[in-house]
Amino acid sequence: MTAGRVGPDCSPGHGIDRTAPITVTVDGRPMAAFAGDTVASAHIASGRLSCGPSLYLSRPRGIVAAGVEEPNALLTVDARTPGGPSESMLPATTVEAVEGLSARWLQGMGVLDPLGDDAYYDRKYVHTDVLIVGAGPAGIAAAREAAKTGARTVLVDEQSMPGGSLLSGRGETVDGVDAVAWARTALERLTGQPDFAYMHRTTAIGSYDANYVVAVERRAADVDTPAAPGVPRERVWHIRAKRVILATGAHERPLVFADNDRPGVMLAGAVRTYLNRYAVAAGKNIILATTDDSVYGLLEDLHSAGIAVPLVVDSRPEPSARARAALEATGARGAFGAAVVGTSAGADASTEVGTSEGVGTSADGQADAGDEGRVTAVSFAPVDEFGRPSGDVETAAADTLAVSGGHSPVLHLHTQRQGRVHWDESLAAFVPEAPVAGQAVVGSANGAVSLGVALEQGAHAGHSAAAETGARGPLVVPTASAVAPGPVRPLWLIAAPHGSAAPGSPDRDGGPGESDLGESAASDGRSGVGDSRDDRPGTSDDEDDDAAFAPERWSTHFVDLQRDQTVADVLRAIGAGMRSVEHIKRYTSISTAGDQGKTSSVNAMGVIASLLEDADPASVGTSTNRPPYTPVAFAALAGRRRGELYEPARVTNIHPWHVAHGAEFEDVGQWKRPRYFPRTDEDMDAAVLRECAAVRTTVGFQDVSTLGKIEIRGTDAPEFLNRIYTNGFAKLPVGRGRYGLMCGADGMLFDDGVTMRLAEDRFLMTTTTGGAAGVLDWLEEWHQTEWPHMDVFFTSVTEQWNTIAVAGPRSRDVVAKIAPDIDVSNEAFGFMEFREAQLSNGIPARICRISFSGELAFEVNVSAFYGLAAWELVAEAGEEFDITPYGTETMHVLRAEKGLVIIGQDTDGTVTPHDAGMGWAVSRLKDFIGKRSFQRADTVRPDRKHFVGVLPVDGVTRLDEGAQLIAAGTPVTPEAGPVPMIGHVTSSYVSAELGRPFGLALVENGFNRMGEIVQSPVDGTLVDVEITSSVFIDPEGKRRDG
């Protein structure tokens, strides 16, 4: 038996399996544990409470809580499997002890595992009629009533086993049987039902509109041992529920007094949880401090376990019936109307307590240095109505101080949905004002103060939620004790005792002292500061009074343990002018640590209210919780969206050929498009020069299947296209295509492409690769909202067709070979015409004469199934002409040499067709979308930015795409700034055809600057650049026909 573990005669040990011993290691120290332990309970069982020191002040700290609210005991758990994560910032109270686990205490701040996390995480979507969050008594009662109606019911619970708060107690009964057994039996009975799911180790972290709740499931205690490939370490559940029942319980609050952060100062409920769930005694000599009846169950349990409780310090002036009975039964002393005012720790005291009680020594009797700074004595005193010590301070020896400052309902999921809360004076807690629509809040989350009431609320909520989804069953309410507890007397801020700012911490005496409120705020014998300070009676000379009421010195009255923030820090925020808790939290960082203020948030409000002499914590605001309720690993949120599954790669039917021929790919939207096909040792520049030369001199071919394609049918289709395109389409003959421009209503270019007329009432429109979906939406929008009377329909056929561009002087020879049935001569098959054909291998095809390079060129369209076969046919037919596959980069260079614009590269939504030099494609006769914008004063300005060519004068320097252009001689020093810019380079390449670099640009008044020399920076040097026409080759268009 280890130092802190108690036997079955002393504890039910609800949560542990005494037949399954395991060993875990913290900071290299092996600890005996049982299955069901957490690292925290194992650590306490080994006789220690201390964890890593505090984040900023390096003060000794110990385990405070037994659940997710733990502020101190943070671990880094070492990776246990290859590729598995070393996880940081895990509260020891939530890390389940498994054989071989090795962890290290952290000082408040961890690091992401630099080696990454290759464990398997995924997500799942689930729909349910009723979702219940929390498998404590209220949640189980709700689940039972909902599930028995046949309603789809999901019960999620963060714990490894059902029961919630019942696991922390003993001796309670529900329907006459042991409460823990009742919880287990109830769930066992439900688990067989087809539409019921109980998900343990599953934390609901976020609640969103329409009852959409996100929960994270940890697969097992031993999450790091992969069950099998594909079984996730953690799974993120996306739950959509018709009704949500929150049975999330309550968190206990600490008390704020001097040196309230020593190891050994714990939440009373946690001490009880360790005793009854884990069979672990937090100490041997435990003092309790409380503000209500909640600690008296702990008193009785400790007494039954044979653990000494010499004293209960209770803030209430008179003992309640419950308190009186428990004190009588256990023989403990009760100090009423009193509060703990400080703690001490010291080598001498440690010996004193240690020798008498055995705490502070390890099992073998050697002095244990592991619990440095642990409480050895507790000071307490009577307090007046303001929480001021008002009598003699007494000191009692103790190794543990179990505190209860009241309970705060866990309402994170409620307030995330903008659910309102109000301050309940009798409970001293924020409780829901009303549930969110479609939700219920039950049990202690709803302020229920007895087991009987919690069960009743849960059962009714489960029954009603199911009924609201149309499922009915008989309501059965489990029965349990419903005795109302005695009154509550909250203590938000316990002054340091008279003449002693911080017992046991003389080094802290004096505190930060920077507060500008320091002198005036602390003299009238009340604990208030703030607005009324100028009205206070006399800023006294009395040094004793100053010492007694100097909250600016209370720098060991911790409010937020994880952030090391104290009453003095709160006071400094108030001194800086803050009043709202939302401001003070941000100024001090209170409640912003990993624990998100689960133990500090309401206490901070209480402290602020006390310092401002306000009535209660609600007077300084309420805090709104944001997801996640508890921290979530990024890797879990990423799930399977990583590596090759990160983002879909869209590929054409021809893609395998590109891969087999060494293509380098470019992402265009989600498409993988070949950028170039390097041969051995070629870099991109070399490959692109070669590919360009091939197209200009012989023949090349490119997969252009990704271009958007929309088939259009309707008697009004010609008129519709007339309205969509800036140029006319109504008179386009059947069998021919035409290049068209589309503008938005603002007159700015937004897409372009060739549209072919297949029949009088049928067209095939092509769009840019990236614009395909947007153009279809654009057509539908105008048809559906503006011109619904028009007879026209659209269907996307982008993926129905694969398209192969064959370009270059020898392209006609290649096409003649693959389509022997058609006459491909210039006379028989003119530019912008198309033919239906059967390829030599039998594939039906539509062949068009379209050029995006200025060269003689064809596009071969085949049903997508045949894409690869058609491509291979072209390759084979072109072999004798040394046909060269080319990619998007070569295509970009070729079109740029010809001065052809790429929408989205050379334009940016501010360029009209006229700016782009394509006024020829804008009709003056018909109306079309964007036409009216061309009459705006700004669009008719002659000096707008125009699309022009740019040639570096030295003939060798390649300009940078995106680089600015400035007038020659413009000073560019910072002193002379700002630098007026006249435009920028939109495209820049090296041209095989021109034997030099060249570019395209948008330049102010560019059409009127032809021949002007301007400048652009390249590698920090200004380069002279000549403005030219954007057409660099074949301005007469002779090459087009071969």
Add this chain to the structure above:
Amino acid sequence: MHLRRSPAHGAAAEMAAASVAGPPGVMLREIAFAPQLGVRTVPGSASASRIERALGVSLPSSVGETTGDPDALHCVWISPDEFLTIDVSRTQEHGEAGAVAAALDDDRPGAGRVPGQVVDLSGNRAILELTGPSARAVLEKGCHVDLHPRAFPVGHAVSTLVGPVPMIVHRSHGETFRLLPRSSFAQYTVRWLIDAMLEFRTIRA
């Protein structure tokens, strides 16, 4: 037909290897080259009845609905005036849409041309079939839609996302879902599904 290559071509062996028969199994295969027609028409109109007559199947009347035979010719609702017919019992032929489209261009006396559109979309979408007791569980790893039999009965089909991929999800039989992403997404979708199926393969092993 060796010239044809289906969207998930090349993944057949991987799909077979990832499949597990029997409980809690799930199997994945591609249904290749099934004829698919895109239909645009206003339900209840003259053109709709001509199309229905030419198809031999009525058009679905609301979101989620399918008509026809899931093992032969059936029709999926895409939008109020957009439908997709699929015939998994045969292979697409050249000019697949011709006969039905011709019904709209009927120029016999008294008939006349009517609005609407019918186009061959056989290559537009891949058809992947996920079958088995765990098929729903696999899809639930990426599909927001409620797939519970009460909410998504046999014969139901919707356009939605599975993982990051837009697709039609069609419950053709109790434990069989047909997934129809655009063809360019087929390879990614197969990878995604094989990954999601891994859990069930290993449970059995």
